Amino acid sequence: MEVELLFITPDAEKLIEAAGRTSYLSFEKSSEDSAEAFVRMLIKRNHLSVLEHAYATFRISGISRSFTHQLVRHRICSFTQQSQRYVDESRFNYVEPETIRSNPKAHSTFVNFLNEAKKTYSKLQELGIKNEDARFVLPNAVQSQIVVTANLREWRHIIELRGKPEAQWEIREAAIKMLKELQKHVPTVFEDFEIDERSRTISRG
Amino acid sequence: MEVELLFITPDAEKLIEAAGRTSYLSFEKSSEDSAEAFVRMLIKRNHLSVLEHAYATFRISGISRSFTHQLVRHRICSFTQQSQRYVDESRFNYVEPETIRSNPKAHSTFVNFLNEAKKTYSKLQELGIKNEDARFVLPNAVQSQIVVTANLREWRHIIELRGKPEAQWEIREAAIKMLKELQKHVPTVFEDFEIDERSRTISRG
Amino acid sequence: MEVELLFITPDAEKLIEAAGRTSYLSFEKSSEDSAEAFVRMLIKRNHLSVLEHAYATFRISGISRSFTHQLVRHRICSFTQQSQRYVDESRFNYVEPETIRSNPKAHSTFVNFLNEAKKTYSKLQELGIKNEDARFVLPNAVQSQIVVTANLREWRHIIELRGKPEAQWEIREAAIKMLKELQKHVPTVFEDFEIDERSRTISRG
Amino acid sequence: MEVELLFITPDAEKLIEAAGRTSYLSFEKSSEDSAEAFVRMLIKRNHLSVLEHAYATFRISGISRSFTHQLVRHRICSFTQQSQRYVDESRFNYVEPETIRSNPKAHSTFVNFLNEAKKTYSKLQELGIKNEDARFVLPNAVQSQIVVTANLREWRHIIELRGKPEAQWEIREAAIKMLKELQKHVPTVFEDFEIDERSRTISRG
Numbered sequence: 010m011e012v013e014l015l016f017i018t019p020d021a022e023k024l025i026e027a028a029g030r031t032s033y034l035s036f037e038k039s040s041e042d043s044a045e046a047f048v049r050m051l052i053k054r055n056h057l058s059v060l061e062h063a064y065a066t067f068r069i070s071g072i073s074r075s076f077t078h079q080l081v082r083h084r085i086c087s088f089t090q091q092s093q094r095y096v097d098e099s100r101f102n103y104v105e106p107e108t109i110r111s112n113p114k115a116h117s118t119f120v121n122f123l124n125e126a127k128k129t130y131s132k133l134q135e136l137g138i139k140n141e142d143a144r145f146v147l148p149n150a151v152q153s154q155i156v157v158t159a160n161l162r163e164w165r166h167i168i169e170l171r172g173k174p175e176a177q178w179e180i181r182e183a184a185i186k187m188l189k190e191l192q193k194h195v196p197t198v199f200e201d202f203e204i205d206e207r208s209r210t211i212s213r214g
Numbered sequence: 215m216e217v218e219l220l221f222i223t224p225d226a227e228k229l230i231e232a233a234g235r236t237s238y239l240s241f242e243k244s245s246e247d248s249a250e251a252f253v254r255m256l257i258k259r260n261h262l263s264v265l266e267h268a269y270a271t272f273r274i275s276g277i278s279r280s281f282t283h284q285l286v287r288h289r290i291c292s293f294t295q296q297s298q299r300y301v302d303e304s305r306f307n308y309v310e311p312e313t314i315r316s317n318p319k320a321h322s323t324f325v326n327f328l329n330e331a332k333k334t335y336s337k338l339q340e341l342g343i344k345n346e347d348a349r350f351v352l353p354n355a356v357q358s359q360i361v362v363t364a365n366l367r368e369w370r371h372i373i374e375l376r377g378k379p380e381a382q383w384e385i386r387e388a389a390i391k392m393l394k395e396l397q398k399h400v401p402t403v404f405e406d407f408e409i410d411e412r413s414r415t416i417s418r419g
Numbered sequence: 420m421e422v423e424l425l426f427i428t429p430d431a432e433k434l435i436e437a438a439g440r441t442s443y444l445s446f447e448k449s450s451e452d453s454a455e456a457f458v459r460m461l462i463k464r465n466h467l468s469v470l471e472h473a474y475a476t477f478r479i480s481g482i483s484r485s486f487t488h489q490l491v492r493h494r495i496c497s498f499t500q501q502s503q504r505y506v507d508e509s510r511f512n513y514v515e516p517e518t519i520r521s522n523p524k525a526h527s528t529f530v531n532f533l534n535e536a537k538k539t540y541s542k543l544q545e546l547g548i549k550n551e552d553a554r555f556v557l558p559n560a561v562q563s564q565i566v567v568t569a570n571l572r573e574w575r576h577i578i579e580l581r582g583k584p585e586a587q588w589e590i591r592e593a594a595i596k597m598l599k600e601l602q603k604h605v606p607t608v609f610e611d612f613e614i615d616e617r618s619r620t621i622s623r624g
Numbered sequence: 625m626e627v628e629l630l631f632i633t634p635d636a637e638k639l640i641e642a643a644g645r646t647s648y649l650s651f652e653k654s655s656e657d658s659a660e661a662f663v664r665m666l667i668k669r670n671h672l673s674v675l676e677h678a679y680a681t682f683r684i685s686g687i688s689r690s691f692t693h694q695l696v697r698h699r700i701c702s703f704t705q706q707s708q709r710y711v712d713e714s715r716f717n718y719v720e721p722e723t724i725r726s727n728p729k730a731h732s733t734f735v736n737f738l739n740e741a742k743k744t745y746s747k748l749q750e751l752g753i754k755n756e757d758a759r760f761v762l763p764n765a766v767q768s769q770i771v772v773t774a775n776l777r778e779w780r781h782i783i784e785l786r787g788k789p790e791a792q793w794e795i796r797e798a799a800i801k802m803l804k805e806l807q808k809h810v811p812t813v814f815e816d817f818e819i820d821e822r823s824r825t826i827s828r829g
């Protein structure tokens with residue numbers, strides 16, 4: 010899995026402060042380092058709507074269709090996904106779960122089957138079946154990629170939900186990688202989240 | 215594919231009229247048969263927001279995961295879907311595209327592969343792999359079922375979009391089946407849609 | 420303020436159960452009294468998305484434009500509101516806050532001003548000004564009415580947020596009246612909310 | 625009315641292209657000037673979802689509460705508005721409709737009334753009434769300011785809807801001012817909109 014930050018609102022904290030001070034008409038209080046204190050106050054008081062003015066866009070690749078099917082259920086996001094309807098998938102890569110990779114018999118069963126899937130897909134193409142129908146044989150493991158944009162309030166929600174121990178491992182891994190990027194670029198907005206590297210989970214302090 | 219109407223707002227036209235007359239405070243104009251005329255006026259003037267007060271819920275079953283992955287991209291809907299993470303899929307049914315079924319060689323290739331997929335899934339289970347990871351071998355063709363609720367304005371949008379000739383055949387088929395149910399129960403709200411049975415497409419008059 | 424329940428999904432708990440069991444394919448477990456237990460389990464585990472399949476519609480009247488301006492900020496709702504742009508407001512009623520009503524000087528100041536507002540509005544009409552511009556003199560206190568539809572998950576969210584001690588008194592009052600209706604019709608979905616009649620606030624048990 | 629562009633995604637067309645090419649996995653086709661052609665193709669084919677990855681934020685000030693009450697009905701936006709609940713409004717400015725300003729009798733009636741409103745508000749404050757209740761006397765004409773963020777697909781929708789001849793003059797004026805800013809910064813995304821300066825309306829070519 011690869012997570013690439015394609016875009017984040019530059020000086021996001023400053024934009025959040027500029028928008029947020031509108032509610033109180035107190036522009037005079039802005040100063041060079043007031044944005045961080047302002048953002049901390051918003052988070053502490055749970056006034057999260059102002060965080061919606063800043064955005065981040067990620068490209069996530071090397072992930073399964075099980076992952077993307079789950080991710081696109083978040084309705085306050087915008088998605089653009091690699092389409093199996095039009096793309097020729099005859100040379101697909103795949104995602105192998107750790108529990109399978111570390112079990113030699115399961116691993117060889119899995120790899121053989123994925124190779125069979127690839128051959129079957131190509132054979133259907135040769136028999137004149139269009140990609141949009143040939144894809145019916147593609148397993149969940151086939152790699153996809155997706156570009157997703159959400160505002161920072163929604164990213165906080167997604168990361169909290171998908172970083173929990175009960176979340177599926179693939180989406181949990183994506184949440185951790187995205188959080189690391191977000192903490193690098195807008196630390197104040199995400200400083201209350203902590204990654205436990207051993208259990209690969211996220212908690213909120 | 216089976217499409218079952220689980221719920222539709224009873225007397226939906228009456229509720230739409232009751233809500234809609236609020237904007238103009240003209241309750242006096244309601245009469246026994248005024249609801250239909252009121253709904254027709256709303257649609258003609260494109261004042262569709264009032265249609266949002268009425269809802270319909272469908273259960274769609276016997277559809278592929280390609281279909282559901284597409285359907286859940288509609289963000290103004292509520293979905294509950296059969297989860298491959300928890301459900302044991304070792305006895306799955308599958309959807310076979312017509313272009314494959316009607317091509318003998320493609321058909322036998324497809325059927326053999328789907329049987330192989332079923333065996334592989336069961337073998338992974340026997341090797342101790344949990345359902346949530348064994349599902350990585352499940353092809354798109356594996357049948358799913360989904361319950362979806364949306365308001366009548368959104369159903370108009372979905373049906374128009376997904377009934378077009380360029381829509382994928384499976385989602386087009388679902389749009390036609392849902393439209394038939396909706397035209398039976400709230401004819402006035404959907405009377406401007408027409409099904410072309412030969413091309414299996416929907417157009418708006 | 421008057422709060423009238425215009426519509427609620429009949430047998431909402433049954434519909435929620437029917438939709439919810441889809442995720443686990445365990446229809447066999449449905450029985451005459453299983454719906455309540457199922458809904459309680461969903462709420463306990465915080466699996467609230469299934470509650471989105473059921474809906475309630477209220478007409479709220481005798482409320483100020485301050486109230487409606489706040490209410491329409493909820494984005495997962497559908498609204499139809501009395502329009503000051505088209506309706507003749509020359510005989511408007513108004514909402515008087517309790518702190519003003521109980522203060523004799525404030526009360527007479529308020530009442531005189533509202534009468535002045537009514538005269539000014541009518542005078543502008545006589546001078547040929549259209550309702551859509553004459554309304555610029557209408558104070559926030561002028562009564563409006565609004566019809567609002569939301570799903571039961573969203574109603575839980577609105578009622579929790581707007582029933583808190585820090586919520587504005589008018590929206591808090593509406594939350595209490597709506598909660599009473601909802602507890603009457605779908606008790607299981609709202610049984611964890613409690614109204615404190617003395618402080619006129621809502622808390623969740 | 626003042627419309628200030630607080631933020632727009634820098635190089636928005638490039639981000640849209642980067643996201644959009646994901647669906648077809650055709651990164652190789654990107655070149656220095658391919659973004660504009662790509663965006664034009666999306667708009668021509670009505671594949672507008674990819675435009676959702678880019679955002680613009682405006683501060684709109686000197687507008688009435690009638691305007692903001694209408695604006696916040698757009699649900700795919702984020703808003704931060706000057707709150708009459710907390711802000712002291714005793715020195716408010718106001719918006720005067722052109723039909724009133726150009727009618728001498730209506731003008732003096734309007735101005736006198738607005739002065740009366742200001743005095744009444746201050747008097748209520750002196751009598752110990754809190755801002756959150758004193759605001760009940762504030763007319764729609766009292767100036768507000770609002771910060772609004774939306775993605776470029778939604779801005780296209782808002783500008784088309786609110787620039788029509790039948791839209792209210794104040795929101796139409798805002799649509800025109802915002803469109804001018806957007807055409808300056810992301811011309812390709814908005815080049816199909818045209819402003820008719822004489823009628824102050826917007827049409828789409």
